[in-house]
Amino acid sequence: METKKLLKTAIGAMVIAFAIAACQTKKTASNEDADPAHNSMNSVDWTGTYQGTLPCADCPGIRYTITLNDDDTYLLKTRYLEKSDSVFTESGTFAWDQTGGKITLADRGEKFQVGENQLFHLDMEGNRITGNLAEHYVLARVTDQLTDRYWKLIEVGGQAVVDGSTQKEPYMQLHSEDNRLEATGGCNGMGGTYELKEPTRISFSQLIGTLMACENMEVENGLKRALESADSYHVQGDTLQLFRARMAPLAKFVAKEQ
Structure with a gap:
């Protein structure tokens, strides 16, 4: 009798533990899906122009200048250094991911993580690029820019x-x-x-x-x-x-x- 009572008590404790864990998991998942107050989209002044030189397989680098507008449109200018003086200009829209921290350029499929005064060029899976070249995949926000403007x-x-x-x-x-x-x-x-x-x-x-x-x-x-x-x-x-x-x-x- 005593053994049966102890078994019921143990089972009850396990049920309560699983219920608490489920509630905590649900709460955590909900927080990860959307944080309306603390993500790049809502709390970072991300509109503006960003510039940098990304690595290039057959040239010294690709000069990137991208402007992000508050209506979720962008203007991108690229130039392949020492290959041509031509500047290629594209425009389009971009979309934020569910976390409000990353954007994807429509049509191009390029992904960027939006930081404070920085854009991090991501790989095709949306991950930060690591290794010796990591610092070359960062675009800095341009403030009061003098050069490379008309x-x-x-x-x-x-x-x-x-x-x-x-x-x-x-x-x-x-x-x-x-x-x-x-x-x-x-x-x-x-x-x-x-x-x-x-x-x-x-x-x-x-x-x-x-x-x-x-x-x-x-x-x-x-x-x-x-x-x-x-x-x-x-x-x-x-x-x-x-x-x-x-x-x-x-x-x-x-x-x-x-």
């Missing part, structure tokens, strides 16, 4: 540049791969090199250009003088200004998507 000239020598007042749109680009300047004041193409020094020092050299004559050469001449004189710059978001010492801005630009 800067449209909107003011030079204190005078506004009116759209359509020049034969071509005046702009400037600073290519980071070879420290090369590419520009036009609206008529002739200009080129040269640039050098950056901390914190916001800049200098242009070896400036050359074609010699065509166009209407409204004032804009082009003003840009050329600004490039020859500038010794510092200031970038804030999508606005760039060139300065000489602490004088008024020599030229002002706004970033524009190509």
Whole structure:
């Protein structure tokens, strides 16, 4: 009789233990499926542009520049270093996974883990890449970026540049791969090199250009003088200004998507 009573007690204890374990498992699973307050999608400021150079099988690297928008669309620019100067541009949508920590680019199938000011390029199964090359699969968020952007000239020598007042749109680009300047004041193409020094020092050299004559050469001449004189710059978001010492801005630009 005593043995039967002990057996019933043991069975009851086991039932209770299994019930508690089941409740805990259910609770844990529920928490893992969705955390509405603490995941990358909801708690990280992930919109913006990220840049890095990913490993390449037959070239020094693939230059990646990807912009994530808050409407779940993206713009991707890639360039294969030392193989071509061509920049391949794609756009599309991306989707978050159930954890709110990873995204997948539609059509391309590429996966990224979203971190604080970083994107981690994942393998096809959605896992972090490890080993000696792991650090090369990280894209850093661009803040107040100067190089590798198309800067449209909107003011030079204190005078506004009116759209359509020049034969071509005046702009400037600073290519980071070879420290090369590419520009036009609206008529002739200009080129040269640039050098950056901390914190916001800049200098242009070896400036050359074609010699065509166009209407409204004032804009082009003003840009050329600004490039020859500038010794510092200031970038804030999508606005760039060139300065000489602490004088008024020599030229002002706004970033524009190509």
